Amino acid sequence: MHASPLSPALTSLQERLTQGQAVVGIYGLGYVGLPLALRFAEVGLRVLGFDIDPVKVETLNRGGSYIERLTPDLIAHARARGFEATTDFARTGEVDALILCVPTPLDAHREPDLSFIINTIEAALPHMRPGQIVSLESTTWPGTTDEVLAPRMAARGLVPGDNCALVYSPEREDPGNPHYGTRNIPKVIGGSTPACLALGQALYRHAIDQLVPVSSTRAAEMTKLLENIHRSVNIGLVNEMKIVADKMGINIHEVIAAAATKPFGFVAYQPGPGLGGHCIPIDPFYLTWKAREYGINTRFIELAGEINHHMPHWVVGKVMDALNERGKALKGSRILVLGLAYKKNIDDTRESPAVEIMDLLQAKGAHIDYSDPHVPTFPRKRDYHFDLQSVALTPESIASYDCLVLATDHDGFDYAQLLQHAQLIVDTRGRLPSDACVVAA
Numbered sequence: 001m002h003a004s005p006l007s008p009a010l011t012s013l014q015e016r017l018t019q020g021q022a023v024v025g026i027y028g029l030g031y032v033g034l035p036l037a038l039r040f041a042e043v044g045l046r047v048l049g050f051d052i053d054p055v056k057v058e059t060l061n062r063g064g065s066y067i068e069r070l071t072p073d074l075i076a077h078a079r080a081r082g083f084e085a086t087t088d089f090a091r092t093g094e095v096d097a098l099i100l101c102v103p104t105p106l107d108a109h110r111e112p113d114l115s116f117i118i119n120t121i122e123a124a125l126p127h128m129r130p131g132q133i134v135s136l137e138s139t140t141w142p143g144t145t146d147e148v149l150a151p152r153m154a155a156r157g158l159v160p161g162d163n164c165a166l167v168y169s170p171e172r173e174d175p176g177n178p179h180y181g182t183r184n185i186p187k188v189i190g191g192s193t194p195a196c197l198a199l200g201q202a203l204y205r206h207a208i209d210q211l212v213p214v215s216s217t218r219a220a221e222m223t224k225l226l227e228n229i230h231r232s233v234n235i236g237l238v239n240e241m242k243i244v245a246d247k248m249g250i251n252i253h254e255v256i257a258a259a260a261t262k263p264f265g266f267v268a269y270q271p272g273p274g275l276g277g278h279c280i281p282i283d284p285f286y287l288t289w290k291a292r293e294y295g296i297n298t299r300f301i302e303l304a305g306e307i308n309h310h311m312p313h314w315v316v317g318k319v320m321d322a323l324n325e326r327g328k329a330l331k332g333s334r335i336l337v338l339g340l341a342y343k344k345n346i347d348d349t350r351e352s353p354a355v356e357i358m359d360l361l362q363a364k365g366a367h368i369d370y371s372d373p374h375v376p377t378f379p380r381k382r383d384y385h386f387d388l389q390s391v392a393l394t395p396e397s398i399a400s401y402d403c404l405v406l407a408t409d410h411d412g413f414d415y416a417q418l419l420q421h422a423q424l425i426v427d428t429r430g431r432l433p434s435d436a437c438v439v440a441a
Contacts, residue, residue, distance in 0.1 A: 006195060009131035009163045016096055017133075017202035020044060024203075025095030027120050029056055029085060031278070031348055032137060032171040033101030034070060039182040039207045041078035048095055049085040050124075060085040068347040068374055069175065092127035097135065097203050101171065104138045105282060112141060112286050114148060121149055125156050132158075133165035133199050135189075139224050139283050141290035144168075145217035150192060161193030167200035168217035170224035175277075176346040186210040190220030228283040229301055234269045235280070236304030239311055242271035246440065253430035273407050273428035273441070274311035274353030276342020281308065281351045312356040318441035319361065319403055319426050326424065328402055331365030336391060336401040338418075339408020340372040347374040354407035355384050361405075369401075373412040395421045405441075406431060 006014060016022040022045060026037040029051040041047045051057055059066055061084065063076045075083075092098065102116040117138055134153070136145050145168040150160055160166035169189040174180055187208045191197025201211050214220050238256070245252040252271060260268040275281040284305050288298045320330045342352035349355060354370070362368045370378070371391040378388040391397055393414065398404070398421040406418075409431040418425060419435055428441045 004195070007130075007163055010165065010195065010199065013096060013131045013133060013165065014199060014202060017199060020206060022096035022203065023048060023094055024097045024099065025050060025092065027051075027098060027100045027124070028102040028116075028138075029053075029060065030101065030103070031067060031175065031350075032173055033099075034060075034067060035173070035182045036099065036101065036137075036171075036207070037083060038070065038074055038078045041081045041083040043206050044081065045206060046082045047078070047084075048091060049083065050087070050089060050091075051085060052087060054087050057085040057087050089123040090127050092124045093129055095132070097133045098124060098128070099135045099137060101137045103278065104140050104286070106285055110285050111289050114140065114144065117144070117148065118152075121152055125152060125158075128153075128156065128158060128164075130158065130163035133167065133196070133203060134160075135167045135169050135200060135203065137169055137171045139170055139228070139279060139286065140221060141286040142218040142221040142225070143290065144221060145190075146192060161195050165196040165199040166192040166217070167196050168220045169200060169204065170220060172224075172227075175348050176343060183207065184209050186212050188212045188214060188220050188223050190214045190217040192217055222287075225283055225287045228279045229287065231269075232275065232280050232284050232308060233301065233304040234267070235271070235275060236307040238269045238271045240307050243314065251430075251440070270430070272311070272353070273315045273357060275308045276350070276352040276354075277348065278350045281305075312353045312360060315353075315357050315405065315407075315426065315428050315441045316360045316364070318439060319405060320364075322424055322426055322439040323403060330361070332367070333402040334367045334400065335361055335369070335403045335405060336398075337361075337368065337370040338372075338404055338406045338413060339410055340370050340375045340378070340390075341408050341410070344408055344410045345374070345412070349375060349379055349381075352408075355381070357405060357407055358386065359384055372408070373410060393417065398422050 024040045024045050024047045026033045027050045029049045037047045037049045060075060063072055063079055065072050065075050100120055102120050105113045107113045150166055158164040167189055169187055172185045187204055189200050189211055191200055197213055204211055242252040256268050259266050284301045288302055291298045323330055323333055337354055337358050340349050340354050341347055358368050369391045371393055376390050378386045403424045404422050406427045406429055409429040422437050425438045426441045427438055432438045
């Protein structure tokens, strides 16, 4: 069978995409959207970035940056190639591609919150036109693209595969990884129709080295969830193993290192104080929520989530026990949390277990500070409010705290200095050697 000919609107879009003349709109200029915007600008496409935060927009348009690894030089390079940021969604008509890179958090009941996706598409729709392609990159439950975006577009006369295109292509970011970035991480993509998929590939082919087409938007949505649930379940397993090993007086990090020598059938995952980042603590619950619609109880996935969610409480218990052994109460103790980011050597604090540990410790009466060379000021958050600046680590400041909690093992910390001057360190990452002042957690 021959593919149906494209409508004039989609034929024009295909030509602009193929020839590299399309204007790309990136909606959401955070840890996912901004690197993608810079990559499209790097390959010569004109990029218009949209964000509801005027501070971000002003910062970018004057050549500044609010993400540590995206230096002002990179922003300036993109600006020289025509990159511009705006809060004006009326400019949606200027772009040929709308790429949605907005948050998909959980609500207070740990159910999917699609408000950012819905608000973004509804703000853009009055200004959309035939001949545009919409790509959703936000992680979400299978069916979101077809059930949430497509009907809203169709209500405005924009029918995917007819006079516009709609695809789902999940973001894949690993902040702090020096080997993989936007360009060389293979990109999964699914279309609402075969024509949509072809147009989506024509868009992303400019910026991404390898595309991985799948049969539908639902398959692409499920792919992203599987990737993150795989990690969540395995981290939950190793965190539970850590608790068991701790009770038995066994060093779990020694065990993992030994097991990792097996050349087949084992993948090493590291335990920690809990899950962080926007994906792994949240995404599994998108599938468990949708699965209930089909009468399925995803017990395995939810159990892993419960274990990982409990880990900050485990850490606080270890801090209390360690202080008690030294004749001190947690209430009134001065505690310094080392590392605010959710993983080492980055400035991303989204869903960071370090923040929850701080909140739990403060609720029990401890005096809390933090030190993080990548996060000089405690960021604005919806659920946590600390008016704090990062503490500079000196022999005097280290010695002044009753306990240090190593929550994120940045390479920039002087661990020899910490060991020399700390009264007590609770190590949640297995970074420090056995020492009189070190307690593993």
